[in-house]
Amino acid sequence: MSAEPISARIYPAGILTMLSRMEVERLHDASRGELGDLLRRCALAVLNSGNESDDAEELLKLHRDFEIEIQQVNRGIRLELSNAPGSAFVDGIMVQGVRELLSAVIRDLVYFDTEISGRSSTDLKSQEGITNAVFEILRNAKTMNPAREPDMVVFWGGHSIKRLEYDYTKKVGYETGLRKLNICTGCGPGAMKGPMKGAAIAHAKQRVSGGSYIGISEPGIIAAESPNPIVNQLVIMPDIEKRLEAFVRLGHGFVVFPGGVGTAEEILFLLGVLLNPANEGMPFPFVLTGPAESAAYFEQIDAFIGLTLGEEAQAKYQIIINDPEKVAQTMTTGLIQVRNYRKKHKDAYYFNWLLQIQEEFQQPFDPSHQNMAALHLYRDQPKHLLAANLRRAFSGIVAGNVKPETIMSVRREGLFEINGEKEIMLALDRLLASFIEQRRMKLPGTTYSPCYKIVS
Numbered sequence: 478m479s480a481e482p483i484s485a486r487i488y489p490a491g492i493l494t495m496l497s498r499m500e501v502e503r504l505h506d507a508s509r510g511e512l513g514d515l516l517r518r519c520a521l522a523v524l525n526s527g528n529e530s531d532d533a534e535e536l537l538k539l540h541r542d543f544e545i546e547i548q549q550v551n552r553g554i555r556l557e558l559s560n561a562p563g564s565a566f567v568d569g570i571m572v573q574g575v576r577e578l579l580s581a582v583i584r585d586l587v588y589f590d591t592e593i594s595g596r597s598s599t600d601l602k603s604q605e606g607i608t609n610a611v612f613e614i615l616r617n618a619k620t621m622n623p624a625r626e627p628d629m630v631v632f633w634g635g636h637s638i639k640r641l642e643y644d645y646t647k648k649v650g651y652e653t654g655l656r657k658l659n660i661c662t663g664c665g666p667g668a669m670k671g672p673m674k675g676a677a678i679a680h681a682k683q684r685v686s687g688g689s690y691i692g693i694s695e696p697g698i699i700a701a702e703s704p705n706p707i708v709n710q711l712v713i714m715p716d717i718e719k720r721l722e723a724f725v726r727l728g729h730g731f732v733v734f735p736g737g738v739g740t741a742e743e744i745l746f747l748l749g750v751l752l753n754p755a756n757e758g759m760p761f762p763f764v765l766t767g768p769a770e771s772a773a774y775f776e777q778i779d780a781f782i783g784l785t786l787g788e789e790a791q792a793k794y795q796i797i798i799n800d801p802e803k804v805a806q807t808m809t810t811g812l813i814q815v816r817n818y819r820k821k822h823k824d825a826y827y828f829n830w831l832l833q834i835q836e837e838f839q840q841p842f843d844p845s846h847q848n849m850a851a852l853h854l855y856r857d858q859p860k861h862l863l864a865a866n867l868r869r870a871f872s873g874i875v876a877g878n879v880k881p882e883t884i885m886s887v888r889r890e891g892l893f894e895i896n897g898e899k900e901i902m903l904a905l906d907r908l909l910a911s912f913i914e915q916r917r918m919k920l921p922g923t924t925y926s927p928c929y930k931i932v933s
Contacts, residue, residue, distance in 0.1 A: 482542070482560040487571055489556060489580035512590050515696055519586060519713060520545045522699040523578040524558075524565040526706055536700050537881065547583065556583075578704055578711045581618065585713040586696070588617050594715070607839045611714070611722050612828055618712045620691055620727065621827040627729040627815045629689070630808050631661045633743045634668025634734030635917050636702050645768040645801065646671025646734050652805035653732075654679025654688075658812070661728055664692020664711060665702030668734040673707040691727070695720045698739075701879035716841045717872060721746045726829045729815045730762035730808040733794075735774045737917035738878070738909070742871035744778065746838060748786060749864030751793045755833035760818050762811025763794040766804050777911055784904050785867060786860050837865035844873035844883055846890050849929075854897025854905075870895055870905070877928025878918060884928070893929040902933035 521543050525536060542560040556579070565575045593599050593610050600606030615621055630653055634646065650660065650672030660676045662669035673690045680688040692708035695717050704711055714720040724731075725747060733744060744765075751761060765775050775796050782790050797804050816826065824831045842848065852866045873893055876883035887893065896902065909931075912918055918925040 481563045482540070483563050483566050483569065484559045485561065485566070485569070485571065487556040487558060487576060487579070489554060489583060490573075490577045512586060516583065516586055517543065517545055519582045519696055519699055520579055521562070522703045523582055523711070524562045524575060525700075525703045526565070526575050526578060526708075536703075574706055574709070578708065581711040582713055585614060585618060589614060589715050592617075602840075604834065604836055604839060607719065608722065608726070608830075608834070611719050611726060614714060614719075615712065615723060615727060615828070618710065620689070620710055620712060623825070623827055625827065627812045627819065627826050628658045629661055629691075629728050630658050630672075630730045630732060630812075631724050631728035632668065632672040632732050632734065633663065633724075633736065633740055635736030635740055636663075636665045636667040636669065637737065637917055638667045638735055639770075641768055642735050642771055643667060643671050645766075645771075645799075647675035648801040649732065649734075649766065649804050650675025651679045652801045653808060654685070655683060656805055656809050657683055657685055658805075658808065659689040659691070661689070661691040661693065661724065663702060663739075664694045664699075664704045664708050666705055668736060668740075669702070670705035670707065671734075672732070673705065677707055693720055693723050693727075697876065697880045700881075717742075717875075718839055718841050722834055722839060725750060725832060725834070727827075730811050731764070732804060732808065733763075733765045735767045735771045735917070737912045738871045738874045741778070741908070742868050742875060744782075745864050745868040745871065748782065748790045748793055749838055749861045749868060750832065750834050752786070752790060752861045752864060753833050753835060759831065760811060760814035761793070762808055762815070764797055764804055764807055765794055766797045766801075767799075769799040772798050774911075774915070777908055781904050781908050785856070785901055786864055790860065790864075835861060835865075837862060838868070842869045842872055844869075844876040844893070846886070846893060849873045849893040849895060852895065852897070854895070854901050856898060856901070874909075874929055878925075887928045892927065894932050895929055896932040899933040902931050906931040 518537065521536065521540055540560065540562060544559040546557040548555045548557050565571055593613060594601065599610065601610060646668050653672065654676030660673050662672060689710060690707050691710045691712065692704050693712045693714060694702065695714045699713065712723065714723050721743065731747065733740060747763065750756065767775060779791060779796060795807065797807065819826055822831060852870055854866055854870065856863060877887050877893060913925055
């Protein structure tokens with residue numbers, strides 16, 4: 478692999494190899510219009526696949542001369558790349574996996590822009606409209622298989638984890654793969670890469686062909702968490718809320734490893750959804766796990782959930798420490814229950830239509846200083862609303878950590894102020910301080926500067 482930038486002409490892979498003239502014209506126009514900058518940023522992220530830096534600003538600065546243009550040719554479309562990262566090529570030829578990921582970026586960004594948000598019949602303000610949009614994006618990406626039994630395990634966890642925690646994620650992925658289950662993660666490094674790596678080895682031993690290693694990302698975060706090389710199905714959702722809904726609609730069981738604010742956001746999203754009385758009784762395997770050395774991390778998370786959302790929320794998950802085999806067995810048993818429930822209620826195996834997701838978890842949250850300060854973080858409201866607001870608080874911190882536009886906003890206007898009930902603020906401050914102390918905010922070797930301050 479070369480370290481020097483490379484300019485090349487690439488024909489895309491997958492569904493983009495067979496397009497109508499009208500579709501080609503739309504793609505060509507999109508690469509030159511408002512979508513062009515977004516396409517450039519996401520394309521750069523996947524061309525950087527395998528690089529474990531989480532500094533999106535530095536990536537964009539390092540490759541500021543990179544350009545991508547979609548050109549119309551007789552065979553359909555061709556990608557003109559200028560000054561692309563040399564690591565995406567071998568002897569001047571783009572790595573096949575990177576080529577597929579690059580094609581996925583174009584497919585998803587343009588599909589949402591032209592076929593969903595650009596369609597007059599689309600209602601992205603209603604619960605049903607948003608869920609239908611999530612379904613259409615996943616279907617267009619061919620991530621759903623109607624003939625497949627429930628077998629998709631979603632793994633969440635930090636991109637910045639210790640080596641022993643990473644090794645543990647591989648062991649859990651291995652045990653999961655031995656049971657012929659498929660893998661879905663946030664697509665990046667760390668706890669997103671480990672389960673895929675372990676499962677890939679187990680699938681090879683079990684002679685599983687066509688295994689799914691799905692990575693779900695969104696434009697604001699993908700540059701900070703470039704797809705790991707094992708991802709064979711990448712999906713770019715338009716925002717973090719639709720990304721989270723895609724996980725819970727597509728996945729059949731959930732495993733959470735140690736992580737930082739992004740992982741806390743994911744946990745609170747899922748708990749908030751499961752606390753909806755309409756979802757009571759629905760099987761939803763949900764395990765928090767890590768090596769023995771990470772037990773204190775889960776004690777902190779569990780205590781925070783207990784303080785804010787109570788025992789009802791704590792009952793929605795299991796904590797399994799240092800036992801990869803038990804985690805995989807728990808998932809296997811849980812997926813049988815999911816199958817039986819879906820069959821009894823005549824719901825699809827490949828997409829959880831029955832799950833009720835309230836609008837507080839669906840509508841995009843703009844992490845502005847005003848919105849962050851206005852979050853209602855008090856226990857005088859229904860638990861699902863508190864979960865939604867806590868989720869937004871963590872989401873804003875994630876944006877302040879990794880999204881270039883939010884980072885610049887913090888530099889201009891100062892730190893986010895997060896205020897609320899004193900006991901919750903004290904617990905939140907302790908939790909965030911522990912993330913910083915354990916280096917869960919940034920990858921090893923970098924210094925973390927908080928983008929927030931807690932006010933009680």
